[in-house]
Amino acid sequence: MKITLFKNLFCSLLYYSGFLWAYNKVARHSKRNYIIIVVYHNIRNKKLFSEHIEYFQKKYDVISLSESIELLSDDKNFNPKLVITFDDGYKNIYSVVKYITQNKIPICIFLSTYYIESGDIFWWDTFRMMAKKDKKLSRRLLQIEQTLTEMPQEERDSKIEELLQYYALDGKVYDFGSEMLPLSWKDVEKMKEYNVDFGSHSHRHYVLTNTRLNTMKGDIKINKELIEKKLSLNCQHFAYPGGYYNKKTIQILKEYGFVSAVTTKYGINTKNTDLFELYRIGISDEDWIPTVVVKLSGLWI
Numbered sequence: 001m002k003i004t005l006f007k008n009l010f011c012s013l014l015y016y017s018g019f020l021w022a023y024n025k026v027a028r029h030s031k032r033n034y035i036i037i038v039v040y041h042n043i044r045n046k047k048l049f050s051e052h053i054e055y056f057q058k059k060y061d062v063i064s065l066s067e068s069i070e071l072l073s074d075d076k077n078f079n080p081k082l083v084i085t086f087d088d089g090y091k092n093i094y095s096v097v098k099y100i101t102q103n104k105i106p107i108c109i110f111l112s113t114y115y116i117e118s119g120d121i122f123w124w125d126t127f128r129m130m131a132k133k134d135k136k137l138s139r140r141l142l143q144i145e146q147t148l149t150e151m152p153q154e155e156r157d158s159k160i161e162e163l164l165q166y167y168a169l170d171g172k173v174y175d176f177g178s179e180m181l182p183l184s185w186k187d188v189e190k191m192k193e194y195n196v197d198f199g200s201h202s203h204r205h206y207v208l209t210n211t212r213l214n215t216m217k218g219d220i221k222i223n224k225e226l227i228e229k230k231l232s233l234n235c236q237h238f239a240y241p242g243g244y245y246n247k248k249t250i251q252i253l254k255e256y257g258f259v260s261a262v263t264t265k266y267g268i269n270t271k272n273t274d275l276f277e278l279y280r281i282g283i284s285d286e287d288w289i290p291t292v293v294v295k296l297s298g299l300w301i
């Protein structure tokens with residue numbers, strides 16, 4: 001929380017001092033043909049989030065991911081665009097989607113279907129909640145989370161099971177707030193009526209670079225098929241879980257008929273960007289407007 005506040009204050013300083021305005025004038029002046037793709041996860045602060053949306057609408061032409069792929073693949077020039085995406089499929093997105101789409105803003109939500117099917121909490125949230133509830137363990141659990149993220153999937157599954165059983169005995173873990181829950185198919189079907197597009201985020205959110213080839217293939221296939229069957233749509237876009245991918249992953253996505261994939265690499269997209277390595281800018285629902293502006297400016301790193 002302290003880091004978030006510091007970050008917001010620092011960005012406010014850049015913003016209100018006029019520095020950012022001058023920087024944007026120089027860096028972006030007369031630049032065309034670029035597309036910013038932002039990514040959100042959980043939306044808890046609806047007020048700040050709606051301010052972000054207002055800012056995007058005021059400053060950019062907000063388009064769908066599919067439209068952005070067409071523009072990047074085409075020879076024609078275009079003015080700066082912005083695309084809004086969400087990863088994982090948290091339930092609390094549901095309450096903001098109606099507001100966004102009522103304002104005719106297209107969005108794409110990348111779903112991890114295992115969690116939608118089972119209603120299970122995403123495994124990393126389980127760890128964060130454990131850390132919150134057990135202060136002594138908080139530092140160690142965050143380290144464990146990183147190790148687990150990069151572990152081969154089979155090993156990770158059994159380790160998680162082991163840890164969950166241990167903590168369940170303690171009775172401290174399972175009183176999650178609804179903010180951690182995944183969307184249900186019912187929610188997703190309803191959102192489809194609001195013209196939301198849905199993309200793949202793998203079935204079980206495995207780190208695909210550490211997963212056996214057959215497991216990776218099966219996981220991507222079941223994810224795509226479930227989304228297409230349940231929602232009667234053509235699922236064309238993929239978001240790499242945790243941002244991990246390699247040449248093999250890209251090859252499989254192409255075999256399965258995906259037309260693009262988004263990463264977690266910070267940057268903006270031009271006609272030179274590989275459509276299977278699209279850059280995104282991560283925005284938190286706790287970011288103040290100056291922080292959003294700094295992130296979008298390219299100054300962040």
Ligand SMILES: [Zn+2]
Binds near residue numbers: 087088205242
């Ligand atoms: Zn994810």
